[in-house]
Each structure stands twice: as C-alpha cells, then as structure tokens.
Amino acid sequence: MTTSNVSASENSEAQNNEGFKRAQSLKESGNEQFKSGQFEAALKLYDDCIAELTKQSKDSTVDCKEVTDLRLSCLKNSAACGLKLSKWDKAVDCASKALEIDPHDSKALFRRCQAFEKLEMWKDAFADVRLLVRLESRDPAVHELARRVNAKVTEINDQQHTTSQLVNDMLTAIETHPSTPQDKINKACSNLAILANESGGSSILLENENLNRLVAFLDKREEQLNKMVSEMWAVLSILCKSEILAMKMLNVIKVERIRKAIGSQIEAISDSCVRFCQSFLDSLLNIDPDNDRSQFQYKGDKEKFKSLCLDLNDLLVDPKISAVGRDNCIKLLLRNFLRRGGCGLMLLLMKNAIVSRLLKLVAEDGPFSVTVNTPLHVSMFLHKFFEDLQSDGERNTFREYIEAYVKPLVEPEASVEQKSKGMKCLIALLQGPREVGTEMIGILNGVDVMLELARSDDVDRQKIALECIIQASVKASVGTTLLQGGVDVLQELFKSSDKEVRAKALVGLCKTGSAGGSDKSSKVLDNESMCGLAEECRHLMQSEDNFLVKCGVDGIAFLSLDADVKEDLVGDDDALNGLYKVAKLADQTILYSVANILVNLTNAFDKPERNPELEKLAQFAKYHIPQQHPYDEEDYVKARVNKLVTTGGIEAMINAHKSESDSTKESFSRVFFAITKEVEHRGKVVQQGGVKCLLELSKSGTKQGQLFAAHALARIGISLNPDQAFPGQRIYEMIRPMVKLLHMDCSALQNFEALLALTNITHASPSVVDRLIKDKHVEKIEQYMYEEHDMLRRASVECVVNMVHHSSEMRDKFCRGDNERVKLFTLYCGEWEDNPQLASAAAGGLAILSECSKEACDKIMAVSSAITILQEMLVNEEGELVRRGVHIINNIVHHASVDMCEKVVADSEILEILMALSLAPKELHSSNIPQVCEEALLKLKQLGLIQPASQ
Numbered sequence: 019m020t021t022s023n024v025s026a027s028e029n030s031e032a033q034n035n036e037g038f039k040r041a042q043s044l045k046e047s048g049n050e051q052f053k054s055g056q057f058e059a060a061l062k063l064y065d066d067c068i069a070e071l072t073k074q075s076k077d078s079t080v081d082c083k084e085v086t087d088l089r090l091s092c093l094k095n096s097a098a099c100g101l102k103l104s105k106w107d108k109a110v111d112c113a114s115k116a117l118e119i120d121p122h123d124s125k126a127l128f129r130r131c132q133a134f135e136k137l138e139m140w141k142d143a144f145a146d147v148r149l150l151v152r153l154e155s156r157d158p159a160v161h162e163l164a165r166r167v168n169a170k171v172t173e174i175n176d177q178q179h180t181t182s183q184l185v186n187d188m189l190t191a192i193e194t195h196p197s198t199p200q201d202k203i204n205k206a207c208s209n210l211a212i213l214a215n216e217s218g219g220s221s222i223l224l225e226n227e228n229l230n231r232l233v234a235f236l237d238k239r240e241e242q243l244n245k246m247v248s249e250m251w252a253v254l255s256i257l258c259k260s261e262i263l264a265m266k267m268l269n270v271i272k273v274e275r276i277r278k279a280i281g282s283q284i285e286a287i288s289d290s291c292v293r294f295c296q297s298f299l300d301s302l303l304n305i306d307p308d309n310d311r312s313q314f315q316y317k318g319d320k321e322k323f324k325s326l327c328l329d330l331n332d333l334l335v336d337p338k339i340s341a342v343g344r345d346n347c348i349k350l351l352l353r354n355f356l357r358r359g360g361c362g363l364m365l366l367l368m369k370n371a372i373v374s375r376l377l378k379l380v381a382e383d384g385p386f387s388v389t390v391n392t393p394l395h396v397s398m399f400l401h402k403f404f405e406d407l408q409s410d411g412e413r414n415t416f417r418e419y420i421e422a423y424v425k426p427l428v429e430p431e432a433s434v435e436q437k438s439k440g441m442k443c444l445i446a447l448l449q450g451p452r453e454v455g456t457e458m459i460g461i462l463n464g465v466d467v468m469l470e471l472a473r474s475d476d477v478d479r480q481k482i483a484l485e486c487i488i489q490a491s492v493k494a495s496v497g498t499t500l501l502q503g504g505v506d507v508l509q510e511l512f513k514s515s516d517k518e519v520r521a522k523a524l525v526g527l528c529k530t531g532s533a534g535g536s537d538k539s540s541k542v543l544d545n546e547s548m549c550g551l552a553e554e555c556r557h558l559m560q561s562e563d564n565f566l567v568k569c570g571v572d573g574i575a576f577l578s579l580d581a582d583v584k585e586d587l588v589g590d591d592d593a594l595n596g597l598y599k600v601a602k603l604a605d606q607t608i609l610y611s612v613a614n615i616l617v618n619l620t621n622a623f624d625k626p627e628r629n630p631e632l633e634k635l636a637q638f639a640k641y642h643i644p645q646q647h648p649y650d651e652e653d654y655v656k657a658r659v660n661k662l663v664t665t666g667g668i669e670a671m672i673n674a675h676k677s678e679s680d681s682t683k684e685s686f687s688r689v690f691f692a693i694t695k696e697v698e699h700r701g702k703v704v705q706q707g708g709v710k711c712l713l714e715l716s717k718s719g720t721k722q723g724q725l726f727a728a729h730a731l732a733r734i735g736i737s738l739n740p741d742q743a744f745p746g747q748r749i750y751e752m753i754r755p756m757v758k759l760l761h762m763d764c765s766a767l768q769n770f771e772a773l774l775a776l777t778n779i780t781h782a783s784p785s786v787v788d789r790l791i792k793d794k795h796v797e798k799i800e801q802y803m804y805e806e807h808d809m810l811r812r813a814s815v816e817c818v819v820n821m822v823h824h825s826s827e828m829r830d831k832f833c834r835g836d837n838e839r840v841k842l843f844t845l846y847c848g849e850w851e852d853n854p855q856l857a858s859a860a861a862g863g864l865a866i867l868s869e870c871s872k873e874a875c876d877k878i879m880a881v882s883s884a885i886t887i888l889q890e891m892l893v894n895e896e897g898e899l900v901r902r903g904v905h906i907i908n909n910i911v912h913h914a915s916v917d918m919c920e921k922v923v924a925d926s927e928i929l930e931i932l933m934a935l936s937l938a939p940k941e942l943h944s945s946n947i948p949q950v951c952e953e954a955l956l957k958l959k960q961l962g963l964i965q966p967a968s969q
Contacts, residue, residue: 097109258294330355393449
C-alpha cells in the first residue's frame with residue numbers, strides 16, 4: 019500500500035457528460051496542487067470535485083460506477099490533505115465517507131487511523147488498525163502504525179482499571195450528596211478536571227455511562243452545589259478536544275440545557291458554561307485557543323454554526339436570562355461569528371436584527387436586565403462588527419439599521435425619555451464605531467438633543483447629555499472649538515448642586531483642556547487652569563463614592579499628558595490609592611482611563627525620534643516644533659515608575675487582561691514593559707501576579723500590545739529563576755510569547771532578549787526542549803545562528819547548545835544527514851578574539867556532540883581549519899575554553915577513525931600541548947584538564963600513534 023501519495027485517477031471510459039468532465043478536471047488539478055505541496059488549494063479542489071459529483075449522481079446519463087469511483091478517490095485524497103494540514107477531524111470525516119463506499123479500502127482506513135491517533139481516539143484507532151493489518155499484512159508503514167497504536171492501547175489498558183475505579187469513586191462521591199462532605203465534593207471535581215486533561219482519563223469520562231453521569235450534575239439546583247455545577251461545565255469544556263467529541267457531547271448535553279446555563283443567575287455557572295461553548299466552537303473551527311485569532315479565517319462549512327449563532331442572537335433579548343448571561347452571549351458572538359477569528363456569519367446576524375437588539379440593551383428599551391459593563395460590550399461588538407464589513411454596501415446597510423432604530427428616538431416630537439434612550443445609543447456608537455456615531459450626530463441633529471437634555475432639570479438626563487458631549491469632543495480641534503466657544507453648558511453644569519453632575523461636567527472640561535497633548539507650547543489652557551482642573555480631579559479620586567472616583571480618574575486621564583499634572587498626581591498618595599481602587603472593580607468602563615493614566619505617567623507611549631538637523635530646518639522655516647517638558651526627562655520618568663511599583667500599581671493591573679478593549683490591553687502591556695525595564699522591578703511583577711496577566715495579554719489584543727507583553731515576559735525570564743517565575747505549566751506557556759518575538763519583523767533587541775529567556779528556560783526545564791521540537795520552533799531559534807549581529811548569533815547558539823545538551827533528537831539533527839551545523843559551530847570556536855562568548859558556547863556544543871557521536875567527530879575534522887582552531891583553543895588564556903577544547907580532542911581521539919587521530923597528531927602541535935597540559939600542576943586548574951589530557955594520550959598510545967619516550 020502506498021501511503022504518502024494521493025490516489026491515482028481510476029481508469030474509466032470517457033464520458034460525454036460535461037459535468038463529469040469538470041469533476042475529473044478538478045480532481046486532476048487537485049492532484050497537481052498536492053504534488054507541489056499546496057494542500058489547502060488541493061483540498062478546495064477535491065471538495066469542489068465532490069460537490070460537482072453530487073450533482074452528477076442525480077443525472078441518469080452518467081454511469082453511477084464512474085461517479086462513485088471518482089468520489090471515492092477524491093474523498094481519500096481529501097483525507098490525505100487533512101492529515102497534511104493537521105485538520106484531523108476533516109481527515110476522519112472524509113475517510114469515513116470513503117469507507118461508507120468501500121469498507122475495506124486500505125488507504126481510507128490507514129488515513130482515518132492516523133487521524134484517530136492524532137485525536138487520541140485510541141479505541142477507534144485500534145479497531146481500524148486491526149482490520150488494516152489483515153488487509154495489508156506486508157506493508158511496513160501499516161506495521162509501524164499498528165506498533166504505535168497497540169503500544170498506546172496497552173498503556174491505557176494497564177491504567178484503565180485504576181483510572182476507571184477513580185472516576186467511578188469521584189462520580190459516586192458527588193452523586194451521594196448531601197451525605198458526602200462539601201470539601202470531598204470539591205476535591206472530586208478538581209480530580210475530574212485533572213483526569214480530563216489526560217488521554218486515559220478523558221477516554222473513560224467520555225464513555226456513554228460516565229458522560230451521562232457528568233451531564234446529570236448540570237441540572238442540580240441546590241445552592242451549595244453551584245460550585246460543583248460550574249466545575250462540571252469546566253470538565254466538559256476540557257473534554258471538547260475535537261469536532262467529533264464536541265458533537266458527541268452536544269448530543270448528550272442538548273442545546274436547551276446550554277441556554278439555561280448561559281442565562282443562569284449564578285455568574286460562576288454562566289461563565290463556566292460559556293467556557294464550554296468556547297471550547298465547543300474552537301473544536302468546530304479547528305483553531306488553537308492559544309493562537310492569535312486576528313488573522314484566522316474559517317474556510318469550512320458554515321451551516322453547522324447557524325443554529326447556535328441564531329440561538330445566541332435570540333438570547334440577547336430574552337427577558338428570562340441574567341444580565342451576566344447577556345454579556346456572555348455578546349462575548350461569544352464577538353469572538354466566534356465575525357469573519358476575522360470566527361466563522362463569518364455577521365451578515366446572517368445583521369439580517370436577524372442584531373444591531374437593533376444591541377442598541378435596545380444600551381437604551382434599556384425593554385424588560386432586559388443589564389450590567390454596568392453591557393454598554394461597553396455592545397460598543398466593542400459594534401466596533402469590531404463594523405471593522406469586519408468588507409464593502410461599502412455592507413457598511414451602508416449597517417448604517418441604515420442604526421439610523422432606523424435611533425432616528426425615531428431623537429426626532430423633535432419624541433418624548434424626553436425617548437431622547438435619553440437615543441443619546442445612550444449615540445454614546446455607545448461614539449465609544450465603538452466612532453465614524454458611524456459622528457455621522458449619526460450630524461444626520462439626526464444630535465447636538466440639539468444633547469443641549470436640550472443638558473438644560474433639563476432632571477439630573478439623570480443631564481448626566482447622559484454630559485457623557486455624550488464628552489464622547490463627541492474627541493479630537494483636539496473639537497476641544498479647541500468648544501473652549502473658544504465658551505463651553506457654556508459644561509461651565510453651567512459644573513456649578514450644579516448635584517455632585518455627580520458636577521463631576522461629569524469636570525470630566526468634560528478636562529477633555530476640552532487636553533487638546534494640546536504633551537506639547538508644552540501648544541496648550542489650550544494655561545498651566546494654572548490645567549493644574550486647577552487636575553486638583554479637582556484628584557480631590558474626587560479621594561472620595562468614598564466610586565462614581566466620583568471614576569469621574570476623577572476619567573478627568574485626569576485627559577490631563578495626564580501634561581508633565582506638571584503627572585508630577586502632582588504621583589505626589590498625591592490618596593489620589594493614587596483611588597486610582598488603584600477603581601482599577602480593581604468589576605466595572606470595565608474605567609479600565610481605559612486607568613490604562614491611559616499609567617501609560618502617561620510611565621511615558622510608555624510611542625515617541626517620535628528627534629532629528630536635530632530637521633529641527634533646525636523647521637525653525638528656519640518658522641514651523642512649530644513640539645517641546646519636551648523638563649518633567650518628562652528620564653530621571654523624572656524613572657522616579658514615577660518607582661513610585662507606581664512601591665505604592666501598588668502592579669497589583670492594580672493584574673486584571674488588565676479582562677478588558678474587552680484591544681487598545682486598553684495594549685496600554686497595560688506598555689506599562690508592564692516600562693516597569694520591567696528596571697531589573698529590580700521584575701521580581702515584584704512576579705510576586706504580585708503580573709506573570710499570569712502578561713501571559714494573557716501576550717495572547718490577545720493588538721499585535722503591538724502582544725509584543726510588548728511578550729517582551730516584558732522575556733525580561734523576567736532573563737533575570738529570574740524560571741522555576742520560581744514560571745512554576746508548573748506556566749513555563750510551557752512562555753514558549754509562544756517568546757517565539758512571537760523571534761519574528762523577523764521584530765527588533766533586534768526583542769529577538770535577543772527572547773533568545774536569552776529561552777536559553778534560561780531550556781536550561782531550567784528539559785521538557786521545554788521537547789515542546790519546542792514538537793511545536794516545530796527550533797528552526798526559528800536556529801535562524802539567528804546565521805545572523806551578522808554578534809549578540810544575536812551568540813544568544814541563538816547558547817540556546818541551541820542547551821537544547822543539544824537535553825535532547826537526543828537535537829543531537830541527531832546536528833550529526834545525522836547532510837547539514838553544516840557542526841561545521842558552523844567549529845568555525846565559531848575560532849572567533850574568540852571577536853566574540854568570546856560565542857566561541858565558548860559553540861565549544862560547549864561541540865564538546866557535547868563529540869562525546870555522543872562519531873558522526874560529529876568526523877564532521878569536526880572535515881572542516882579544513884579544524885586543527886588550527888582546536889590548537890588555538892588549547893593555548894587560549896581563558897581556562898574554560900581550554901577545558902572544552904581538551905574534551906573535544908579527547909572525544910575525537912576516542913570516537914574518530916585512526917586516520918583522523920593520526921591527522922591530529924601529525925599535522926599540528928596538539929600532541930605537545932596535550933603533554934604540557936597533562937604535566938601542569940593540578941592546583942593551577944580548577945577543572946580536570948590534566949586528567950582528560952592523560953586519557954587522550956593513553957588512547958593515542960593504545961592506537962599505536964605515540965610511544966613513551968624510553969621507546
């Protein structure tokens with residue numbers, strides 16, 4: 019049986035049917051794409067061929083056997099593509115359909131068995147491989163597959179009895195509530211989660227009886243079992259490892275049970291059920307949950323997502339579900355149903371009134387319970403939704419839906435209550451798709467409505483108007499215009515007797531006054547006015563009322579680009595404590611302002627590079643040049659960072675990754691990056707839980723934000739013991755962010771510090787090396803061994819040497835086959851004068867390789883300058899390089915051929931140097947150099963290449 023090539027086209031009589039000919043042509047094109055390694059394109063062509071054949075099977079003029087044979091061939095080829103693309107579910111599906119046509123087709127069986135193996139579905143793999151061995155008893159590839167599957171099944175069977183008994187005991191402990199103590203139930207739940215992560219345990223839990231027992235726990239309603247119910251949803255989410263398993267679980271759990279759990283009044287249950295839904299959708303999308311979703315585009319069948327998509331859309335306006343459940347529905351829709359990062363059903367959502375439903379939530383236009391974060395979730399969804407639309411037609415349709423809902427609310431004859439709802443919608447749009455919000459204000463006379471509400475006597479309406487004014491005046495030019503026009507409304511409301519209205523008006527004045535940015539010479543307000551507003555904000559930040567504190571934070575966020583304001587803020591401990599207090603609240607609406615303040619205090623924003631020559635030219639041409647404030651110089655910035663670290667700033671940021679805003683996440687990543695610049699702060703980031711936050715920030719948000727978070731992690735990995743900084747599984751989570759920094763688009767500093775961190779991690783944990791090899795990241799590290807930059811080469815070689823030390827697979831990679839890695843290391847050993855650290859690292863690698871492999875010794879000696887390089891190492895003034903050189907010579911003498919050894923003795927002064935080193939006083943060497951030299955000399959004597967002086 020041939021296992022590596024696509025099935026050959028079946029010989030058949032020529033058909034006159036044009037559709038059949040098209041199908042044949044599609045298959046042949048797919049074969050060509052497969053042979054050239056274009057597996058995605060090949061899979062698409064095979065799928066098109068199968069679709070065409072489905073049409074032809076209804077045509078009685080076409081020989082059914084011809085259609086069947088061609089479909090069978092394409093299905094097997096599609097399964098091969100699925101294996102090449104790591105789309106294991108696709109491979110199983112196509113191979114299974116092929117086996118429905120011919121149950122004894124060995125290629126289809128082989129490919130399905132391979133896919134089952136990757137999915138760790140060992141029972142199914144074992145069943146396939148048993149039949150396969152009978153069909154292809156002489157095929158070595160089949161026997162190798164059978165060996166692997168049988169070994170795994172045997173291993174699982176050995177554990178099966180014990181694990182099965184454990185699972186039964188834990189399920190029984192939970193079922194016998196209330197006689198079982200609560201702590202034992204909690205422990206049983208935790209143990210089930212651990213077993214679900216293991217292949218043996220997961221297979222037992224997925225057995226029909228056990229799965230039904232797990233699902234039965236989801237219906238428990240006793241208050242003391244709420245935690246257990248949420249834990250069961252978590253266990254089920256872990257078991258969702260593939261599309262096949264996900265669909266099996268859905269058939270048992272049922273959609274109605276999921277709807278009820280999402281809408282649960284118990285937040286923990288709703289959140290846990292959403293995690294299950296996310297795992298379920300990830301399995302259907304065939305996407306790694308840890309990967310960056312921003313570039314992912316789903317190309318499969320969308321039909322299987324439509325039912326869940328419409329269910330979630332309906333839940334948005336279901337009065338029975340909880341406020342938290344409603345927010346969770348928005349999150350699921352945002353993450354999984356747009357084009358980027360999801361299955362691309364946004365147009366279906368738009369046709370099913372999602373825009374008006376979301377605006378109803380913001381306007382509170384119906385019997386819907388909402389949280390304080392719901393408007394933010396809606397704004398974020400509308401922003402991402404609008405960004406995801408691909409044509410002017412789609413965007414215009416989106417605008418029409420917005421206008422159709424908002425226009426009746428803000429018309430002159432509308433009631434004041436309706437106008438308040440309309441303003442809430444405009445606020446959500448200005449915080450989300452700002453372009454659309456600004457257009458709606460112009461089209462619908464939004465400014466008049468704002469002023470009408472601001473001048474009303476109702477405090478709530480005044481606050482809505484103020485919020486809309488604040489959100490509308492976003493640009494510096496707008497702020498300037500408002501200030502020059504008097505800002506009558508803001509000033510009038512600032513005198514209000516209601517403290518909340520006064521606080522909101524202060525935020526508006528602060529936003530107006532921030533128009534000049536960080537440019538000292540371009541301020542709209544003078545320093546006295548600016549500091550006066552900032553003082554009012556700091557006073558609010560010291561309040562016990564969280565609303566007032568939030569207003570103070572919002573206001574000072576607009577002013578904190580001003581260096582005087584920064585210095586005053588860090589000097590006010592009570593105001594800083596207020597900032598930290600609101601940062602820890604569940605209210606996500608404040609996180610953006612908190613992030614802005616911290617970015618400005620640490621000067622973590624992008625700053626243009628200064629060019630003195632261009633500045634002189636600009637002065638000559640009388641152009642304005644931004645001026646840096648003295649308080650923004652490095653010493654002041656460093657002092658502010660120190661103050662944040664010592665007063666609790668890190669602890670205030672540990673929930674930063676929970677923000678729904680990508681720009682907010684990026685801001686927090688920048689702050690962490692600024693803090694970790696100083697080595698002494700890195701330990702405090704670890705102590706206060708910053709590593710977990712950084713790992714999450716490195717997975718989501720903007721690309722730039724992910725890189726800042728990854729770079730901060732790299733700095734921690736360089737300075738601290740990896741076992742303490744990244745305990746347990748966290749050390750494996752470090753791999754992805756470090757690999758992100760190894761992209762060629764990243765800066766040399768990012769590359770260098772990522773390599774240093776990986777060097778530390780691979781030294782601390784050999785299993786990390788196995789993960790790097792398994793995930794095919796080694797090449798990304800090795801590419802820097804060939805860089806011109808000395809420090810990058812050195813860091814790469816050091817990391818690779820650690821991997822060579824811990825992994826036999828890495829050693830084989832160097833020694834086996836036709837590659838020049840050993841030659842490169844040998845040449846690097848000769849660069850002591852220019853790059854001593856590189857030479858030392860390369861020598862260490864050669865010492866390890868030459869000890870383990872004769873091939874490595876031969877490759878060293880094959881380098882034309884090897885003898886000269888080795889001789890220079892032995893006479894080097896650095897003892898460590900001498901020690902490594904002596905070990906390399908000793909290994910060559912013991913492993914290489916006699917001819918090679920004779921070359922070492924005859925063509926250089928290495929023999930004399932070895933003799934001298936062997937006679938040197940041992941106290942002069944901190945290492946075992948004399949003993950190793952004696953071993954080498956003794957071996958040369960045994961080979962007959964040297965004799966004692968007396969002979």
